[in-house]
């Protein structure tokens with residue numbers, strides 16, 4: 314297909330998905346997609362339509378973070394990842410729905426309405442990057458960008474039956490990614506095939522002087538994935554396989570482990586003793602950083618303003634009270650509390666110390682001969698809409714297997730690994746050491762090809 318036909322086909326596919334009422338798309342214009350053919354569309358992503366989570370700044374569309382406070386906000390610059398995608402010939406197709414400011418695990422916390430699961434409309438697609446996941450899973454786009462602070466790409470990838478990869482912290486520039494928890498945030502990638510994810514990751518990685526935490530590394534080059542897993546040591550953390558683990562999730566992991574063993578890998582039980590503390594640690598650190606990052610939405614510098622005539626304090630209160638939804642307000646309250654004088658040491662200080670222990674657990678395992686870790690991605694399949702939305706702690710707990718990699722800055726991927734008896738997709742997760750992004754992606758490609766070959770079914 315030539316480039317204009319490709320773009321027309323891409324626009325048609327997005328419009329078909331939009332007509333299904335998934336509410337996965339926050340901004341799209343046929344004209345914006347089709348007219349990008351006038352750009353020089355050559356390069357490794359030539360003519361590929363890419364969905365962009367709406368907390369990543371683009372020039373093509375507004376950037377709202379699915380928040381009333383940024384409704385209609387047009388960024389004056391674009392994220393480095395977006396700039397690189399365009400330079401590689403990629404097409405910015407649409408902006409995708411998310412939990413407000415990427416806070417959530419279901420995309421039910423969007424100010425613009427929840428996104429539905431693409432194949433099970435009474436269920437959530439996961440979150441917070443649920444719009445990107447739903448679009449990729451429904452076939453509207455081949456790849457999409459999401460963001461990860463604590464699993465927001467791997468978890469929806471598992472729920473929707475697709476691949477989701479989070480790079481090592483610092484591997485992809487955060488310039489133009491709206492900040493949530495700056496020490497955790499990374500742009501991350503969805504695809505139906507591992508190779509599609511690799512194609513995008515190779516384009517968006519590499520040092521960026523606009524992000525002081527960006528690693529001084531060249532763009533990732535995964536190369537040709539090896540033909541087998543000969544000599545690869547895969548650790549199975551005992552803490553991720555508790556006795557009460559869901560039977561379908563355990564079966565998915567067993568199938569993945571068998572496939573890796575059949576591919577030549579050696580499997581070994583390992584221990585990450587602080588695993589149990591990961592969720593509590595994450596839900597202190599992420600809100601603490603969020604409360605500082607979201608202080609900028611004060612009605613003066615960005616987006617919506619309310620109560621401008623009532624004095625400064627009243628304007629802050631009116632703007633933030635009306636602009637932020639309940640989950641964002643909850644995070645700001647928790648974050649402000651754990652950072653406040655008198656509580657700082659008891660909460661934030663201890664969470665920082667625990668984070669260091671969690672990271673040390675991983676380092677210890679990787680320093681002792683383990684190349685990759687295999688775990689479930691989620692404790693169960695996609696939950697029903699409304700099931701957890703009024704029980705934040707239950708929603709937070711569902712992040713137990715994913716948030717460790719964010720706390721430790723590790724590369725990690727979720728690969729589809731079959732389904733429950735009712736056909737709900739399940740994912741398994743591979744985690745590597747800092748900088749082992751290529752190894753994680755190569756192993757994921759092999760694992761996924763075993764799925765395609767029927768060995769995991």
Ligand code: GLN
Pocket residue numbers: 415416417418440441460461462463464465466493599712
């Ligand atoms: N579920 C996590 C949270 O609500 C993850 C968010 C994310 O990765 N952006 O904070």
